[in-house]
Amino acid sequence: MTLPKGDEILYEYTLPPETVSKVAEGTANISSGLPSEVPSQFMGDGAQTNLYSIIERMSDALNVDLISILHTVIIVTVIVVGTLVAAKIINRLLAAHVPKLVNAEKMGFDSETERTFRTITRRLLVATVYVIGIILVVDQIEPLSKMAVTLLAGAGVAGIAIGFAAQSSLSNVVSGIFLAVFHPIRVGDYVDFNGEYGHIEDLTLRHTVILTWDGRRIVVPNSIMDNQAIINWSIVDPVITWPINIGIAYTADIDKARDIMMDAAMRHPLVMKNREIMVRVTQLGDFAVNMRLYVDVPSRNVAYTTACDITEAVKKRFDKEGVEIPYPYRNVIIQPQQSAQALEEIDDKENQAS
Numbered sequence: 001m002t003l004p005k006g007d008e009i010l011y012e013y014t015l016p017p018e019t020v021s022k023v024a025e026g027t028a029n030i031s032s033g034l035p036s037e038v039p040s041q042f043m044g045d046g047a048q049t050n051l052y053s054i055i056e057r058m059s060d061a062l063n064v065d066l067i068s069i070l071h072t073v074i075i076v077t078v079i080v081v082g083t084l085v086a087a088k089i090i091n092r093l094l095a096a097h098v099p100k101l102v103n104a105e106k107m108g109f110d111s112e113t114e115r116t117f118r119t120i121t122r123r124l125l126v127a128t129v130y131v132i133g134i135i136l137v138v139d140q141i142e143p144l145s146k147m148a149v150t151l152l153a154g155a156g157v158a159g160i161a162i163g164f165a166a167q168s169s170l171s172n173v174v175s176g177i178f179l180a181v182f183h184p185i186r187v188g189d190y191v192d193f194n195g196e197y198g199h200i201e202d203l204t205l206r207h208t209v210i211l212t213w214d215g216r217r218i219v220v221p222n223s224i225m226d227n228q229a230i231i232n233w234s235i236v237d238p239v240i241t242w243p244i245n246i247g248i249a250y251t252a253d254i255d256k257a258r259d260i261m262m263d264a265a266m267r268h269p270l271v272m273k274n275r276e277i278m279v280r281v282t283q284l285g286d287f288a289v290n291m292r293l294y295v296d297v298p299s300r301n302v303a304y305t306t307a308c309d310i311t312e313a314v315k316k317r318f319d320k321e322g323v324e325i326p327y328p329y330r331n332v333i334i335q336p337q338q339s340a341q342a343l344e345e346i347d348d349k350e351n352q353a354s
Contacts, residue, residue: 270297
């Protein structure tokens with residue numbers, strides 16, 4: 001007997017009717033005994049189902065919704081990372097590429113003004129990104145979100161309290177924006193502030209950094225910079241006139257001294273020769289004729305060293321040409337009676353000591 005190909009075996013006979021009914025009843029009994037759904041262990045998602053069941057049991061035990069908490073933590077982490085990355089990218093783009101795209105000369109800005117405005121703008125945008133990130137984080141955390149809504153609902157009292165608490169910081173931020181917009185000082189300007197000379201190294205939303213000539217950094221709140229008089233040596237025209245004071249003896253020749261001082265100034269490479277160089281007699285002092293040499297130099301940062309060089313050159317020329325720079329003179333007059341009395345007192349003291 002040859003079997004047919006395939007998984008089924010066909011039998012060539014016919015079952016009696018009563019037998020067919022019994023077979024059908026047996027098949028139904030067998031089907032009713034099988035489970036309606038196949039267990040998840042046999043479907044491949046058993047680990048996931050077990051994980052969810054564990055989380056649900058822990059949630060019931062702790063009386064918290066751990067799934068919701070995990071979901072919030074993941075979203076907050078994504079927001080924080082995204083905020084940090086976005087702030088860093090914006091900071092780098094504005095610092096590196098904006099100067100190439102913006103031509104300060106075509107816009108009517110000098111390099112210092114453009115640099116100051118770009119610095120403040122960059123920091124404002126970075127601060128805005130951080131503020132947006134904080135708002136998104138607060139919105140995802142339900143207790144903080146409810147607290148924020150409550151504070152906004154009572155914005156009258158809360159606003160007054162926050163205003164008083166942050167009055168100094170807000171004043172510094174507003175002053176920093178005003179300094180960037182009206183630019184009385186700019187990054188790179190040379191200034192005199194409270195007797196200190198230096199240049200503006202950095203201008204932030206809160207403070208201004210002044211780098212002094214001897215390498216010290218003075219950090220000044222913007223509110224003080226905005227309300228205090230500052231000598232700006234770089235704004236509009238950086239060329240300045242610098243005085244050099246020199247005294248000569250009453251017996252010295254004023255015209256000769258003037259020629260030597262002007263010649264020493266003309267020889268210095270930093271003195272501007274296209275501007276007037278002059279010497280004036282400013283005072284007839286107790287022991288000297290005080291003279292003042294006026295020279296123009298390109299900027300304040302070279303004025304002091306230029307004056308030192310010229311003063312040294314004038315001193316050497318005076319010594320060579322015989323122009324006297326006098327020492328202070330004091331005339332002491334001793335009356336004869338007073339001197340005799342003083343000698344007697346000295347003798348008495350010596351006798352008493354012996």
